[in-house]
Amino acid sequence: MSDDELANDAFIQTIKHLNFPLVVKPLNERRGQGVLCNVQTLDELRSALSQAFTTYTLVIVEEFHAQLNSYRVLVFNQLILGVILRHPAHIIGDGHHNIEELVSITNKERKRINEFLGPIVLDQEAYICLKEQNLHVDYVPKSGEHVALGYTSNATRGGTYETLGKKICKENNQLMIRVANTLSLKLVGIDVQCTDITNTPIEYPSGVIIEANDVPSIRIHEVPMYGPPNLVTRKIMRYFIYRHPFAYLCSLYFNKQTAFYVRSFIVAIILAIVYLLLSKGTI
Structure with a gap:
């Protein structure tokens, strides 16, 4: 959707086949940046689009599926390498601090766990989420009380995630590989929302494929917040090493950290060959 469609209200015709609530997201943005979920009305959509077009040229409008779980499936060379279950930003009450204070405390803990985790931000989506729960940032949650602060599950926007290894049912496994093949992508991260990717085949409306990322995280x-690490890099690199062994050896030869060992190994092989030839009187 473009700014021109918003200016003359043509967007109303464009989205007539969609059911509210909706999601507004930039076409060429990554890591959940610029995404606004749970847009409830046409007026809210018009406002969200107007704000989005101040930064982005093109945006996508799609249906929002709040009741479904969010997953990221990593596919490489027609194999499922890993499945991640993702959760939107939230805080857990302690009975003493209000929501705003708990956000600050949680962000410090997130930074301690992993410096690459984005902070929870009390942005427009967070306030929409709080309003839906009839809460305000001054509210003091009870000990153990879960308070949602968003709908976007990206870790860069305050979300959390856990590894599920390669747990995915047969039907969904085949579907993910079919998606990768259709897009002609050897490596792809597929974002899925469904009830349970491990047991229930994805079928609309209880399951949807949101997008495919050609440069997936x-x-x-490998460094999950919860669950055992899944060393997918090893599997990917092994494939390329077996496929291009000479290119791999060449990279090791010119790498500062490995050059000495590789060159020493080559010299040792040459000396061994020379020794064998001398011992046989060939040279």
Whole structure:
């Protein structure tokens, strides 16, 4: 959708097949940046689009599926390497601090756990989420009380995530590989929302494929917030090393950290060959 469609209200015709609530997201942005979920009315949509077009040229409008769980599936070379279950930003009450204070405390803990985790931000989406729960930032949650602060599950926007290894049912496994093949992508991260990717085949409306990322994050699999690490890099690199062994050896030869060992190994091989030839009287 473009700014011109908003200016003459043509966007109303464009989105007539969609059911509210909706999601507004930039076409060429990553890591959940600029995404606004749970847009409830046409007026809210018009306002969200107007704000989005101040920064972005093109945006996507799609249906919002709040009741479904969010997953990221990593596919490489027609194999499922890893599955991540993602949760939107939230805080857990302690009975003493209000929501705003708990956000600050949680962000310090997130930074301690992993410097690459984005902070929870009390932005427009957070206030929409709080309003839906009839809460305000001054509210003091009870000990153990879960308070949602957003709908976007990206770790860069305050979300959390856990590894599920390669747990995915047969039907969904085949579907993910079919998506990768259709897009002609050897490596792809597929964002899925469904009830349970491990047991229930994805079928609308209980499951939807949100998008495919051609430069997916590997770190979330190897350095998860929860769950055992899934060392997917090793599997990816092994494939390329076996496929291009000479290119790999060449890179090791010119790498400062490995050059000495590789060159010493080559010299040792040459000396061994020379020794064998001398011992046989060939030279």
